[in-house]
Amino acid sequence: MFSPTFTITPSVATALMAIEGDRQAIMELPINVEVLAGLRHTARLAATHYSTQIEGNRLTQAQVAEALHGAHFPGRERDEAEVRNYHRALEYVESLATAEGPIDELQLRRVHGLVQDGKAAPSPYRPGQNVIRDAATGRIVYMPPEAHDVPALMGDLFKWLNRCLSSRELPIPIVAAITHYQYATIHPYYDGNGRTARLLTTLVLHRAGYGLKGIYSLDEHYARNLHAYYAALTVGPSHNCYMGRAEADITGFVNYFCQSMADALGAVRARAADVQDRTPGRDDSALLRRLDPRRRRLLEFFRDRGTATTTEMAAYLSISPRTMSALARKWVDDGFLEIHDPSRKARSYRLSPSYDYLINR
Structure with missing residues (x-):
């Protein structure tokens, strides 16, 4: 029809x-x-x-x-x-x-x-x-x-x-x-x-x-x-x-x-x-252009939270915890995230210093 x-x-x-x-x-x-x-x-x-x-x-x-x-x-x-x-x-x-x-x-x-x-x-x-x-x-x-x-x-x-x-x-x-x-x-x-x-x-x-x-x-x-x-x-x-x-x-x-x-x-x-022209501060475009939509959304999430587990990030992004765990490992390697708490049961992450500076400077 x-x-x-x-x-x-x-x-x-x-x-x-x-x-x-x-x-x-x-x-x-x-x-x-x-x-x-x-x-x-x-x-x-x-x-x-x-x-x-x-x-x-x-x-x-x-x-x-x-x-x-x-x-x-x-x-x-x-x-x-x-x-x-x-x-x-x-x-x-x-x-x-x-x-x-x-x-x-x-x-x-x-x-x-x-x-x-x-x-x-x-x-x-x-x-x-x-x-x-x-x-x-x-x-x-x-x-x-x-x-x-x-x-x-x-x-x-x-x-x-x-x-x-x-x-x-x-x-x-x-x-x-x-x-x-x-x-x-x-x-x-x-x-x-x-x-x-x-x-x-x-x-x-x-x-x-x-x-x-x-x-x-x-x-x-x-x-x-x-x-x-x-x-x-x-x-x-x-x-x-x-x-x-x-x-x-x-x-x-x-x-x-x-x-x-x-x-x-x-x-x-x-x-x-x-x-942007009326906003003082450094140009963050190079760092931001490296981020896919998921990581851009997480910048706002971490600005409010500071640290987060994969379960919390998965819920925020509406993806499975397994997918989020794989992404978290990749993003640590890429320099986007750092491990905050390394324990297996309560492992949590924070933004790397470069990205943390973007939201907290």
Whole structure:
């Protein structure tokens, strides 16, 4: 059933070239650890605010930041819970970004569980039909697939996605765009589909090397022009999924997504360069460029902890303890880690002096 078509138009090709140029430039920016942590924090806050705002959340960005630190706003309890849940889901997605193997359908059901209930329990797909209505007029604007078709459609989506990530036959931004479109098309839950679709897109980009240290978010670009976002997603000759949407030409949404991503990367490239220029201190870029995404994440972990066991690091990175033990041995040899406590039962590690200096100077 999933067989949309698209064309790589000149505007899409231009956006893809801009994405690659900014991606490379951002990866080479001389960003030190403090600046990187600040930019990542800002991006997480923006993603949480704008992705929930798209769905009607009434908290301002400043209030979102306060709510994440425990503040309460009378009459806004549901909004508070929504932003806290989304932030937990985003942190979980970022932990999955460094996991091994294909992107798992069960993992995304856990993401939805966090979005809806704040718990990493896999959400069951909707048992019945739902419709999307225009908030102002009440008219039906989209009727998703029937409930009995959802499991097979989701299975097909994840098979297609992982095949694309493995083969790299399509540019990754286009894979992310189609994944977003198809998840929204299936609409596997009664609620939370938009937030989960955007988180899935984030995971796809991170897994394929387009996470860019976690310092940008596409959600702000969607939220600033919701009409364009929804218009791009409205594809096909009918509001009924079975009447043309599955085979529709989705060039418009691919174009919209790639343009949004190019705009987001261009903005964050300028912001990161500006912040780095205004931040005193040495250039840490050479050391940071030597680190893969897992070790970059561990810099923040060790900044808060000082020392850690392989079990603790494995839990933080969402990998198996056995895999973490092998990595720890390799990273000691590479000069990233040092053994803090050599005992077999309580063996722990700390950062080597060079990397410890990055986070504690």
